[in-house]
Amino acid sequence: MAITVCPVTPGFAAEIGDVDLSQPIAPSDFQAIRDAFASYAVLIFPDQHLSQDRHLDFARLFGPLETTIALHRKDAKLRVRKEFADVSNLDPDNEVWGKDSRQRLFQLGNRLWHTDSSFKRLPALASLLYARAIPPLGGHTEFADERAAYDALPEDTKRRLDTLVAEHSIFNSRARLGFSNFSDEERQGLPPVPQVLVRTLPDSGRKSLYLASHAGRIIGLPEQDGRALIDQLVAHATQRQFVYTHRWRLHDLVIWDNRCTVHRGTEFDDLRWKRDMQRATVSDIANTCEQAGIKVAAA
Numbered sequence: 001m002a003i004t005v006c007p008v009t010p011g012f013a014a015e016i017g018d019v020d021l022s023q024p025i026a027p028s029d030f031q032a033i034r035d036a037f038a039s040y041a042v043l044i045f046p047d048q049h050l051s052q053d054r055h056l057d058f059a060r061l062f063g064p065l066e067t068t069i070a071l072h073r074k075d076a077k078l079r080v081r082k083e084f085a086d087v088s089n090l091d092p093d094n095e096v097w098g099k100d101s102r103q104r105l106f107q108l109g110n111r112l113w114h115t116d117s118s119f120k121r122l123p124a125l126a127s128l129l130y131a132r133a134i135p136p137l138g139g140h141t142e143f144a145d146e147r148a149a150y151d152a153l154p155e156d157t158k159r160r161l162d163t164l165v166a167e168h169s170i171f172n173s174r175a176r177l178g179f180s181n182f183s184d185e186e187r188q189g190l191p192p193v194p195q196v197l198v199r200t201l202p203d204s205g206r207k208s209l210y211l212a213s214h215a216g217r218i219i220g221l222p223e224q225d226g227r228a229l230i231d232q233l234v235a236h237a238t239q240r241q242f243v244y245t246h247r248w249r250l251h252d253l254v255i256w257d258n259r260c261t262v263h264r265g266t267e268f269d270d271l272r273w274k275r276d277m278q279r280a281t282v283s284d285i286a287n288t289c290e291q292a293g294i295k296v297a298a299a
Contacts, residue, residue, distance in 0.1 A: 016044065041261050052081060056081075069085075085279040088276045111264055113263070113264045121287050126255055126282040129253070136273065141264070166195055258284075
């Protein structure tokens, strides 16, 4: 039986049925999944029972995997394998973290609109997040369609944005929350990187905004003006008509296209309930400026 695609809206987010990701996937089924990924950008696979190995095996079908940025942190004690981003509220002993833990303060940045790994020279193509434990209230994930947001911009704004480049850094998003407790070693391990403000998606030819909380300034603009433009565009892209809210069920796997979406986690009582979410992240083929053929002078 071929997979079933059930769109949430005509062009953004879809549920995928009639596939068991714990088993090897037929090439025709995976091609159908890739086609749905190109069309809808966010795919939800309900009731999947995945080992860590099978989660990673499925992710590798999309491309090479990243390793967690926790390896750059001075307090890193990994709870899961280095191929996973640990998007949980759990310490290495699988207990709920403490109120003032450095890990908690760092991960509060996930509640800001962002796209995964835009702060790396080689950003992320896809993220695959799997729910192993969910809280009874809250802890949803919101996704915004930056393709539709770009389409809705005035033509003169599109022309202005098409050649602009922003500087991205993980320390920009954390600074927005007032968290700046990073060592020199951590900062040197993740230096700022340039990324285009508008991307052209190779599988569809559509254009998309590409920015969020990791973007700190726009190269060539006064810092205050660039920051104001970034904030204005994020506010535009995250209007309700562009947003899908995913209310997690146990054993959901959600895949999204980091090239054309932004997302954020919503609040829950993270000092009371466990939320165990593990993310495999697939690398893009190159830096966005390199893909666009834009040369950026060294700062």
